[in-house]
Amino acid sequence: MARRQASLQRAQDDDAPVGDLEGLLGYNLKRAYVILRNDFRDALGEDGFAPRVFSALSLIVQYPDITQSELARVLGIERSGLVAIVDDLEARRLVQRKPVPGDRRVQALAPTAAGIAAYDTARAAVQAHEAARLSNFTKAEQETLMQLLRKIRAVED
Amino acid sequence: MARRQASLQRAQDDDAPVGDLEGLLGYNLKRAYVILRNDFRDALGEDGFAPRVFSALSLIVQYPDITQSELARVLGIERSGLVAIVDDLEARRLVQRKPVPGDRRVQALAPTAAGIAAYDTARAAVQAHEAARLSNFTKAEQETLMQLLRKIRAVED
DNA sequence: TATTGTTATACTCTATAACTATA
DNA sequence: TATAGTTATAGAGTATAACAATA
Numbered sequence: 001m002a003r004r005q006a007s008l009q010r011a012q013d014d015d016a017p018v019g020d021l022e023g024l025l026g027y028n029l030k031r032a033y034v035i036l037r038n039d040f041r042d043a044l045g046e047d048g049f050a051p052r053v054f055s056a057l058s059l060i061v062q063y064p065d066i067t068q069s070e071l072a073r074v075l076g077i078e079r080s081g082l083v084a085i086v087d088d089l090e091a092r093r094l095v096q097r098k099p100v101p102g103d104r105r106v107q108a109l110a111p112t113a114a115g116i117a118a119y120d121t122a123r124a125a126v127q128a129h130e131a132a133r134l135s136n137f138t139k140a141e142q143e144t145l146m147q148l149l150r151k152i153r154a155v156e157d
Numbered sequence: 158m159a160r161r162q163a164s165l166q167r168a169q170d171d172d173a174p175v176g177d178l179e180g181l182l183g184y185n186l187k188r189a190y191v192i193l194r195n196d197f198r199d200a201l202g203e204d205g206f207a208p209r210v211f212s213a214l215s216l217i218v219q220y221p222d223i224t225q226s227e228l229a230r231v232l233g234i235e236r237s238g239l240v241a242i243v244d245d246l247e248a249r250r251l252v253q254r255k256p257v258p259g260d261r262r263v264q265a266l267a268p269t270a271a272g273i274a275a276y277d278t279a280r281a282a283v284q285a286h287e288a289a290r291l292s293n294f295t296k297a298e299q300e301t302l303m304q305l306l307r308k309i310r311a312v313e314d
Numbered sequence: 315t316a317t318t319g320t321t322a323t324a325c326t327c328t329a330t331a332a333c334t335a336t337a
Numbered sequence: 338t339a340t341a342g343t344t345a346t347a348g349a350g351t352a353t354a355a356c357a358a359t360a
Contacts, residue, residue: 019219020280021212025287025299026193028306030208031233033190035309036183051187052350055178062176069318076188081351083320105318105359123177130182136312137305142182145305148298149185152192155293209327226341238328240343262336262341 036133043129044122052077054122056085057111060095061119065108067100094118193290200286201279209234211279213242214268217252218276222265224257251275 021027040051049057055075059066068086072079086109089095094115100106111119134142178184197208206214212232216223225243229236243266246252251272257263268276291299 020215022307023303024283025291025303025306026190026197026208026283027212028303028310029186029190029193032306032309033183033186034233036186040183050349051183055184058177067318076191077350078352079319080321080353103318103360107319126181126183133309133312134182137308141305141308144301146180146182146185148294148302148305149182149189150179151294151298152189152290153185155290207326224341234327235329236342237330237344260337260341264342 036130039129039133040126043125049122050088052081053085053088054119054126056082057089057094057115057119058123060089060109061111061116064110065098065100067106067108069106071109089115092118193287196286196290197283200282206279207245209238210242210245211276211283213239214246214251214272214276215280217246217266218268218273221267222255222257224263224265226263228266246272249275 037051040054041048044054052075056071059071059074066074068082069079072082075082086095086097090097094112096110096112097107098110100108137145194208197211198205201211209232213228216228216231223231225239226236229239232239243252243254247254249271251269253267253269254264255267257265294302
């Protein structure tokens with residue numbers, strides 16, 4: 001604990017906190033995550049998709065007839081939380097719940113044509129904002145960062 | 158959009174989503190952040206510090222007599238949100254609000270002896286959990302990851 | 315008995331706006 | 338006029354528990 005009682009000058013320059021927090025992965029992840037989440041909202045505008053809704057739509061478009069339970073598991077959220085997300089997408093006529101022959105408990109989720117189009121538009125906007133945010137990164141740095149972030153997930157208990 | 162209608166097999170293996178989302182920084186950040194946040198809670202236990210309270214305590218311990226406004230700015234949150242955090246720390250007798258001679262609007266924040274001890278304990282626990290989470294990372298990878306995450310903040314608007 | 319989708323509920327996090335006391 | 342701290346409030350986001358229909 002040698003840095004205690006140091007000056008706050010460096011922190012006052014920018015909004016870069018100093019000291020122990022800088023050395024903690026959780027803290028650095030949180031700060032970076034908040035920046036990207038705000039970028040996301042800027043990219044999709046006032047009544048654009050919430051991040052979770054975008055992620056759900058992405059999977060429904062890419063894996064049509066995915067069920068809600070599968071979707072919840074893949075996204076790492078609760079089934080109950082998915083209801084409002086799918087309600088949202090269905091209210092916008094971007095996704096449709098369909099009965100599955102052979103198991104009447106299950107609802108398969110399929111994108112409408114409008115859903116596919118809306119997803120492509122949103123994805124392009126998000127990707128553009130991310131590219132702008134990473135404009136000071138080399139391609140190699142971008143790839144390394146993504147790879148290391150995925151590596152954290154690889155060990156998940 | 159070539160991957161559309163592909164199989165969900167890979168996603169079903171683990172909880173690793175596939176497709177477009179994997180290529181988005183925001184998504185990868187969110188997933189990694191959630192893992193580290195859960196680790197943080199495991200590290201500090203049932204009624205341990207919330208992440209924000211821990212961060213505030215960290216700065217108060219390292220920069221005693223920091224004001225609430227400075228603290229809010231450094232942490233990137235609103236002044237109003239800091240009240241409950243400092244209330245929490247003061248209720249636990251870990252931090253004290255002190256009047257500042259010369260400007261009676263300001264409250265300086267100072268850690269108590271118990272606050273310093275509690276911080277050191279908590280920090281050690283968090284660091285241990287982070288080290289465990291990163292056990293499959295080389296030292297160089299850990300350093301690269303931290304550096305790239307900080308680099309995202311460096312361009313913040 | 316177990317699973318899918320659902321509802322109800324509550325709790326955390328956080329931003330906005332307005333207030334007060336000081337400057 | 339502007340700033341520090343505060344209060345009230347509301348909106349996300351998300352987890353838990355319980356339920357009905359179905360397997």
